[in-house]
Amino acid sequence: MSCVAHNSASAAAVATENIYLPKLVVLDRVTDDIPEVRTFYWHFEDATEQAKFKHFRPGQFAQVSLFGIGEFPASLPPSPTEEETFFTIRQVGSCTAALHQLKPGEKFAVRGPYGNGFRMEDYYGKNLVFVAGGIGLIPLRSCIVYALKHRDKYQRIQIYYGSKTPRELMYLPNLREWQQSSGIECYLTVDRSADSWSGNVGVVGSLFKQPGVQVPVENTTAFVCGPPVMFRFVIKDLLAMGFREGDIVSTLERYMKCGVGKCGHCCIGVAYVCVDGPVFTYEQIKKLGEDI
Amino acid sequence: MKARILEHGDVLKIVDLLREQGHEVFAPFAGRGRDTWFDLVTDENRGRVQVHLPNPYYPPKRFVLPHIERLMKVRKSNGDIQIEPTYRDRKRAIFGIRSCDVAGIWHLDRFYLGRDFRDLYYEKRRKNLFLVNVVCTDPERDIGEECFCPCADTGPAARENFDLQVMDLGDEFMVVAGSPAGEAFFANPMFKQATEAHVEKRRAILGEVRKRFKTTTSWFPATVRYVSQGTILDKTWEEIGSRCLECGGCTYVCPACTCFTVSDRQIGPGEIERVRIWDACALSGFTRMAGGHNPRRAVHDRRNRRFFRKLAHYFIQRELSMACVGCGRCAAVCHGDIGMPSVVEMIRRATAENDKLQPV
Ligand SMILES: Cc1cc2nc3c(=O)[nH]c(=O)nc-3n(C[C@H](O)[C@H](O)[C@H](O)COP(=O)(O)OP(=O)(O)OC[C@H]3O[C@@H](n4cnc5c(N)ncnc54)[C@H](O)[C@@H]3O)c2cc1C
Ligand code: SF4
Ligand code: FES
Numbered sequence: 001m002s003c004v005a006h007n008s009a010s011a012a013a014v015a016t017e018n019i020y021l022p023k024l025v026v027l028d029r030v031t032d033d034i035p036e037v038r039t040f041y042w043h044f045e046d047a048t049e050q051a052k053f054k055h056f057r058p059g060q061f062a063q064v065s066l067f068g069i070g071e072f073p074a075s076l077p078p079s080p081t082e083e084e085t086f087f088t089i090r091q092v093g094s095c096t097a098a099l100h101q102l103k104p105g106e107k108f109a110v111r112g113p114y115g116n117g118f119r120m121e122d123y124y125g126k127n128l129v130f131v132a133g134g135i136g137l138i139p140l141r142s143c144i145v146y147a148l149k150h151r152d153k154y155q156r157i158q159i160y161y162g163s164k165t166p167r168e169l170m171y172l173p174n175l176r177e178w179q180q181s182s183g184i185e186c187y188l189t190v191d192r193s194a195d196s197w198s199g200n201v202g203v204v205g206s207l208f209k210q211p212g213v214q215v216p217v218e219n220t221t222a223f224v225c226g227p228p229v230m231f232r233f234v235i236k237d238l239l240a241m242g243f244r245e246g247d248i249v250s251t252l253e254r255y256m257k258c259g260v261g262k263c264g265h266c267c268i269g270v271a272y273v274c275v276d277g278p279v280f281t282y283e284q285i286k287k288l289g290e291d292i
Numbered sequence: 293m294k295a296r297i298l299e300h301g302d303v304l305k306i307v308d309l310l311r312e313q314g315h316e317v318f319a320p321f322a323g324r325g326r327d328t329w330f331d332l333v334t335d336e337n338r339g340r341v342q343v344h345l346p347n348p349y350y351p352p353k354r355f356v357l358p359h360i361e362r363l364m365k366v367r368k369s370n371g372d373i374q375i376e377p378t379y380r381d382r383k384r385a386i387f388g389i390r391s392c393d394v395a396g397i398w399h400l401d402r403f404y405l406g407r408d409f410r411d412l413y414y415e416k417r418r419k420n421l422f423l424v425n426v427v428c429t430d431p432e433r434d435i436g437e438e439c440f441c442p443c444a445d446t447g448p449a450a451r452e453n454f455d456l457q458v459m460d461l462g463d464e465f466m467v468v469a470g471s472p473a474g475e476a477f478f479a480n481p482m483f484k485q486a487t488e489a490h491v492e493k494r495r496a497i498l499g500e501v502r503k504r505f506k507t508t509t510s511w512f513p514a515t516v517r518y519v520s521q522g523t524i525l526d527k528t529w530e531e532i533g534s535r536c537l538e539c540g541g542c543t544y545v546c547p548a549c550t551c552f553t554v555s556d557r558q559i560g561p562g563e564i565e566r567v568r569i570w571d572a573c574a575l576s577g578f579t580r581m582a583g584g585h586n587p588r589r590a591v592h593d594r595r596n597r598r599f600f601r602k603l604a605h606y607f608i609q610r611e612l613s614m615a616c617v618g619c620g621r622c623a624a625v626c627h628g629d630i631g632m633p634s635v636v637e638m639i640r641r642a643t644a645e646n647d648k649l650q651p652v
Contacts, residue, residue, distance in 0.1 A: 020566075
């Protein structure tokens with residue numbers, strides 16, 4: 001790290017990389033996930049950019065530009081071990097709507113990857129318990145796929161995932177695959193059932209008490225992502241089971257403008273979520289000193 | 293650092309030399325009353341440049357971080373997109389920047405050029421900026437009611453981070469070189485040899501000037517400790533927050549505030565510019581997220597943010613520089629009297645209420 005001021009005299013070489021400059025990407029195809037949520041597969045126009053970008057870590061994010069509308073942060077749901085790069089985006093406002101309107105072949109722009117991400121090496125030899133609610137599965141998908149690719153590095157892998165209704169279960173093909181895979185225990189639930197649903201009905205936490213379910217607590221890291229209410233209840237359940245606060249990790253969402261620690265928008269307590277996060281342990285989250 | 297002596301009437305020749313070298317020179321001018329500002333020096337206004345005057349409220353920060361700055365131009369045609377980053381890297385100089393503002397720019401250097409990412413826009417402007425610091429020596433004209441640089445250890449005389457420093461010794465000026473580029477000026481014969489007596493005179497004047505500040509002892513270190521430990525009572529924060537009218541004025545005049553927002557706007561058919569604009573954590577839109585969830589809702593939460601960001605030890609350590617340089621501007625512009633000195637004072641007073649004595 002060099003942060004020496006450049007007086008007119010001591011002008012060292014100017015950094016050539018412009019941290020705010022997004023690079024053009026081409027939209028390849030779009031798939032519908034759940035209502036209002038779509039997955040956008042894309043690649044950088046410039047192959048060297050694509051190669052550079054592919055070194056991202058699970059849990060990192062990128063800044064997505066729709067010129068004339070604005071820029072917004074989006075998690076990277078693919079694992080770096082996968083071929084394609086894509087975003088899964090819920091349409092909520094102007095930027096996300098503009099992305100939803102793009103057709104394959106059209107261009108937008110991306111910069112990143114940013115944030116700390118999950119250091120998957122730190123969890124080698126451990127049990128991994130993923131707990132997600134709704135679109136909280138987006139950032140966790142990357143870790144799950146990564147962990148399964150490096151299956152021998154981890155002990156037990158469990159997924160507890162819940163959505164409001166069966167129609168709102170994300171990444172259905174993946175869920176089916178995970179449910180059938182022998183290396184992973186995947187439990188699903190919905191808040192409200194529909195006729196076609198034969199699985200569990202209830203909040204995510206209700207899965208922990210299902211017969212046959214046993215959550216490993218010792219030597220385990222729990223990954224929790226979902227809406228604030230779900231987050232609070234799941235944390236309570238996990239702590240009651242005996243999880244240490246430092247063994248529960250999550251990603252925080254904050255209003256972001258730059259993604260590189262300069263604009264100040266994502267600052268919470270003593271952390272800049274975009275560079276110090278978005279991944280934090282629950283122990284850290286508690287110490288940030290502001291509402292999450 | 294090397295020091296020379298300049299005849300009293302020659303001080304603006306520094307401006308002339310800078311202009312001859314091709315710098316756009318900005319210097320302070322005075323209007324009526326307290327109205328002062330930095331402006332581009334031209335042949336026409338050169339004679340009206342002021343050496344002693346109240347520091348302009350609109351800080352010189354804008355020469356490294358303009359309040360609206362274009363980052364890039366984007367052209368769209370037939371599905372094709374062209375992105376063209378736009379940089380400003382003209383040679384510029386500020387003549388008459390005060391010591392607090394020198395520290396402000398140093399803080400911005402630490403912030404924008406430090407840590408994981410360097411800001412290229414900032415860097416290009418900064419690298420081309422020459423700073424001529426003027427030491428505040430005139431208690432009537434230079435030092436304001438709200439100034440408290442001695443408490444922030446930034447003034448009245450900056451010790452570093454300028455190219456040249458000019459100080460009025462009464463009948464002549466002492467000029468100190470703070471960088472090789474500054475020292476190069478000493479090749480000009482108008483800069484005369486300084487003596488030990490000059491140095492002694494400077495010391496004596498500064499000793500006197502330091503006594504002329506209204507606030508010379510402040511509770512800064514203790515406040516930093518309390519803010520960092522989180523021991524300031526909610527009641528105190530609420531009291532501070534309840535006085536905030538959310539005008540954002542404090543962040544606008546602050547030479548050390550760094551926050552900005554980014555916005556795209558149409559500038560022609562198929563042409564868009566992306567700009568960054570100064571932003572204020574005191575405003576309610578600052579942390580609002582899509583869907584209306586605003587994690588920092590209460591006014592006192594947002595107000596806290598500004599003081600927390602400036603006073604928490606964590607951030608001071610992170611930048612090795614404090615985000616308040618003691619210029620006093622926020623104190624001068626705040627309608628609710630919660631400028632930095634008042635906040636430090638309110639925290640000091642509130643600690644008295646922290647005593648929980650049990651009479652037995
Ligand atoms: C680290 C991170 C990862 C995210 N990952 C995903 C994801 O994978 N999928 C997904 O659907 N959503 C994700 N989000 C949320 C997503 O960024 C917002 O839904 C999106 O910014 C809304 O933008 P908009 O223009 O459609 O909304 P509008 O409300 O119209 O926003 C207007 C402006 O505000 C800004 N803005 C609004 N909300 C946010 C916000 N939460 N964060 C930053 N800027 C905002 C936008 O830049 C935009 O210019 C993530 C957010 C963060 C912080
Ligand atoms: S916080 Fe107030 S006194 Fe401190 S540098 Fe900013 S404007 Fe000046
Ligand atoms: S998003 Fe700009 S500082 Fe984090």
